[in-house]
Amino acid sequence: MIDWLIRIVINAAALLIAAAIIPDIHLKIGPLGAEWLKVAAVALVFALVNTYIKPIVKALSFPISIMTMGLVSFIINAALFLLVAWIAKDVLTIDFTIAKFPPTLNPDAVVAAILGSIIISIVSVALGLANFGRKVASLR
Numbered sequence: 001m002i003d004w005l006i007r008i009v010i011n012a013a014a015l016l017i018a019a020a021i022i023p024d025i026h027l028k029i030g031p032l033g034a035e036w037l038k039v040a041a042v043a044l045v046f047a048l049v050n051t052y053i054k055p056i057v058k059a060l061s062f063p064i065s066i067m068t069m070g071l072v073s074f075i076i077n078a079a080l081f082l083l084v085a086w087i088a089k090d091v092l093t094i095d096f097t098i099a100k101f102p103p104t105l106n107p108d109a110v111v112a113a114i115l116g117s118i119i120i121s122i123v124s125v126a127l128g129l130a131n132f133g134r135k136v137a138s139l140r
Contacts, residue, residue, distance in 0.1 A: 004047075011050075012043035014123035021119055024099035024112035038094045045092070046084045054080055077117035078110060085113075 016039065019027040027042065029035055057076055058065070064072050081098070082105070088096040098116065101109035 008040065008043045008047050010124055010127045011046045011120075012039050013127060014120040015039065015043055015046065017123050018116040018119040022112055022115050024108055025116050026095070026097045028095040038092075041092055042084065042088045042094055042096050045087050049080050049084055049087075053083070074114055074117065077121065078113035081113045081117045081120070082109065 015027060016029065019025045019029075027039065029039065054076070057080070058073070061072055061076060082101060085096055085098045086102050088094040089102045099106065099108035099112045101113075
């Protein structure tokens, strides 16, 4: 349970960093309280999509991934990032958009989603490595 919460915090930090670096990713951040709960909700959706949907999509796209030497994974990550934005905006009514998506899917949204997924991957790996030290210490 603690690892799941830490994963959500790592996802929230990665989303906030991506929103700060890439101008087309808009995640409304306000004072402590309700706005931070919305960021946590988006991070939870992001964690659920990465945990349950991403492995299925990667398995189905394995032949294409072999042919493109793994480059299709950037498109898969961007599509899943756009899915998170759609769920957050239309289902949870949280103000999270990627270059006017949703509702408008345009090339700017795809490019911003690809760049955002790269930033999120880098931040998640870096913070995950920091978390790995905690896991090793708890095994002793």
